Amino acid sequence: MDKNELTGAETLVYAKPRLVNDTEMHYCPGCSHGVVHHLVAEVIDELGWAEKTIGVSPVGCAVFAHKYVDIDWQQAAHGRAPAVATAIKRLNPDKMVFTYQGDGDLAAIGTAETIHAANRGENIAIIFINNAIYGMTGGQMAPTTLNQMVTTTCPEGRDPRIMGNPLKIVDMLALLDGVCLATRQSVHTAAAVKKTKRMIKLAFENAMANKGTSIVEVVSSCNAGWRMNPVDANNWMAENMLSVFPVGDLKNL
Amino acid sequence: MAKVKGYVEVNTQRCKGCNLCVVSCPADVLELQPREVNDKGYHYVYMKNPDDCIGCANCGYVCPDAVLTVYRKKIEEKEKV
Numbered sequence: 001m002d003k004n005e006l007t008g009a010e011t012l013v014y015a016k017p018r019l020v021n022d023t024e025m026h027y028c029p030g031c032s033h034g035v036v037h038h039l040v041a042e043v044i045d046e047l048g049w050a051e052k053t054i055g056v057s058p059v060g061c062a063v064f065a066h067k068y069v070d071i072d073w074q075q076a077a078h079g080r081a082p083a084v085a086t087a088i089k090r091l092n093p094d095k096m097v098f099t100y101q102g103d104g105d106l107a108a109i110g111t112a113e114t115i116h117a118a119n120r121g122e123n124i125a126i127i128f129i130n131n132a133i134y135g136m137t138g139g140q141m142a143p144t145t146l147n148q149m150v151t152t153t154c155p156e157g158r159d160p161r162i163m164g165n166p167l168k169i170v171d172m173l174a175l176l177d178g179v180c181l182a183t184r185q186s187v188h189t190a191a192a193v194k195k196t197k198r199m200i201k202l203a204f205e206n207a208m209a210n211k212g213t214s215i216v217e218v219v220s221s222c223n224a225g226w227r228m229n230p231v232d233a234n235n236w237m238a239e240n241m242l243s244v245f246p247v248g249d250l251k252n253l
Numbered sequence: 254m255a256k257v258k259g260y261v262e263v264n265t266q267r268c269k270g271c272n273l274c275v276v277s278c279p280a281d282v283l284e285l286q287p288r289e290v291n292d293k294g295y296h297y298v299y300m301k302n303p304d305d306c307i308g309c310a311n312c313g314y315v316c317p318d319a320v321l322t323v324y325r326k327k328i329e330e331k332e333k334v
Contacts, residue, residue, distance in 0.1 A: 003260055003262075005326070006258060006259070006260035006324045006325075006326050007260055007262065007324045008324070011260075011308075011324040011325055011326045012322070012323075012324055013259075013308055013310045013313070013323045013324060013325045014310035014313030014314065014321070014322065014323040015313075015319075015322045015323075016319035016322070017319065020319055024267060024318075025317070025318055027317065027318075028269075029269035029270060029271035029295070029317075030269070030271030030272070030273050030317060031317050032317065033317070034316075034317025034318050034319070035314075035315065035316075035317050038317075038319055187315070188315075189277065189311075189315065190277055190309075190310070190311035190314040190315055193314040193315060194314065229272070230271040230272060230273055231271075231272050231273065231276050234273065
């Protein structure tokens with residue numbers, strides 16, 4: 001069989017999502033952000049909501065998300081994405097509003113905004129990329145950094161007696177009455193990617209159905225920040241991070 | 254019995270050579286170019302064993318840069334020569 005016999009519209013199984021434009025992503029090779037961007041674009045396209053979706057991008061590596069996914073975006077100040085999304089959703093109740101945030105943004109500087117938006121039960125979806133590190137600024141310790149994990153600001157490993165324990169913020173958010181969906185997923189294998197896509201779709205549907213706040217945490221790798229190659233980083237994530245941040249639904253109403 | 258054949262098209266200039274597709278492939282089809290690089294200097298992925306591809310698209314799903322386009326076709330045994 002040669003290429004011409006196999007390729008064609010009827011045999012197509014996977015292609016670059018339609019809503020992802022041709023701009024090359026600035027992410028490091030093997031970064032989980034790219035995979036989640038594609039999932040967001042695919043889900044919005046499948047739902048047919050390209051014209052009524054507004055994304056709120058964070059400060060962090062994903063600050064340039066607006067350059068890659070062809071929908072409306074607003075970029076928020078560091079950690080304030082849920083507050084900005086609250087305003088957008090309240091003023092445009094017919095739009096689907098979601099935020100896309102990293103762990104430094106959502107779980108550190110934006111903890112208050114995140115918790116109060118979820119507690120108010122704002123009808124938004126929050127995509128939370130947890131890679132246990134500040135990726136953009138050079139791999140500093142984040143609230144979600146694992147105990148004994150080495151970063152540039154804890155070179156001898158995170159010591160919980162001095163630096164506290166990894167913050168399980170989605171477990172905390174699941175306790176709030178305003179939250180209808182709190183789930184933790186990963187994107188290191190094809191099966192995990194498909195599961196994450198289903199949960200992102202559910203979160204977006206919840207946001208439009210005015211069911212409350214939906215949070216999808218994606219346990220991710222940051223191979224550059226962790227000083228590993230992409231394959232080793234994914235393996236390290238599966239071995240170490242998933243025991244602290246186990247995959248599964250914490251709340252699904 | 255029907256047999257499944259797949260084909261992976263690579264956007265070589267967009268590939269960053271992260272190797273995630275290579276380890277995700279259950280049929281050991283893909284490999285990074287050992288010597289060739291693209292304009293950015295990355296060893297891009299190519300089909301080392303194209304005959305083994307089953308078009309499962311695992312590589313496409315895990316690719317962070319949407320480099321891969323995957324095709325799959327069912328082939329009836331009688332068509333085989």
